[in-house]
Amino acid sequence: MTGIEIAALAGACLIAALAGLLAGALVNTLADRVVGVDEPVWSATQCRKCGALLPPVSLLALGELRTPRVCGNCGKRASFRRPLTQIALALTFPLLLMHALFNPGHPFSRHAGALPIWGIISLGVITLTAFAFIFVVDLEHRLIYDLAIFPPMLLILGFAAFFNSATLPALLLGGALAGLLFLLLYGLGWAIYRQEALGFGDVKLAALMGVAVGWPAVTTAIAITVAGGFITALLLLASGAAGRRAYIPFGIFMSLATAITLLTTPFPW
Template sequence: MSLPVVLAGIAGLCVGSFLNVCIHRLPLRTSVIFPPSRCPACGTVLRAIDLVPLLSYLRLRGQCRSCGKGIALRYPMVELATAAGFVAVVARWGPGLAAFQAAVFLSLLIVACFTDLETGIIPNRVTIPGTIVGLALMAFGPAGPVPAVLGMVAGGGALLLLALVSGGGMGGGDVKLGALMGAFLGWPDIGAALAVAFLAGGVAGIVLLAARRKRRRDPIPFGPFLVAGAVAALFWSASILGWYGRFLRPS
């Protein structure tokens, strides 16, 4: 394993630790910098030794040092997911602008996914600045700003149209997340992301209904499916678009 890949994994663990703070605090509309991190159960300020990504969770056996309450499994999951994502982008594109763009994109997606799962909300403090950052970063890429702008309009526009047609079946956070995805993925890759998202969401909905875990009118967070589609398109957009093209082509 090369040194850049190892460093990417370490950086991912550290960034993932910060993303956990964002996931917890952004829906509460509090600062992600101050005050210092505390145990959600007893309020004890965590020491530096308790904040080492992943290792602290393992050493404390998933429990707060002060009160013994369990620490949510989401914390190591986010750190591992971020590390895996950073390793994947560096292994795919090597150190450079493309890997940095992808790492920023994955970080935003992780925050959006877990906030939607936990609260049913994708905060504007993620999607709006994230879209602006995406447009700015992609403007420096080889394709320039045009595909990013087209992707943003297509991603946000498609989900906005669906929200209007469905009468509330799609939330405003999903619409803005679609715009963010389009800014980073560009056109036509945003099409691949949306195709995978709707396919995954449809399959999951059918399974949940069949298992009686959800009723027909129960809300299902769509953000995680959009995130799954975005990750799939980030790495395999050409294959996805090619498959859909062959599937839709008249025989």
């Protein structure tokens, strides 16, 4: 690489990081609006402890790391979710760009004419942003919204069908495999506990994860998800903090698994 190429690459990564900050601001704004079904009903604009409205936010949340938002009523510090979400996306977007630029490409793409680079990056941005939102909302409300699942899924399938329909079978196979596996777990949960041990949102989210990473990378994503859930279950049991019906936040593991898989394995598109 010449010096000019390195400078161009550094500039492109900087732009990607700024785009990540913007996407993080979007995720924060949307997540702040989620009210959830908690008792009492709570949104992230409120103090976790007393429910009073928190001070207003600025679009760029990084400053909150130095001067955290504090509840004016009880003095409890607000969570660092806003700056952390922005930092996470500002770090992953440049990684996505590098991966898209230097990845040799999926065999499917090779044979059928790969997506243009902007198509790959757009799909990656959609996937990472959607899963960042899903992660945050599952963490704060233990909720997985259909609205966060089906539009990204349709967008990914629509893009794939439009640009490179040869990738569709791999995406659908990935979605079906992950979806069916979690449907099976869902059924098992019912059979064993006679109640919903696993949310049906997890089943739908598994299908989105499979569609986003496609076959064969879906096996990596499932392995990361199951390992995360298993380790959490063991920790919960070992700490004695929870009984056998403790909630395992699969949505969080699926979000992490999708991001890790997307950034480390060949793109399915």
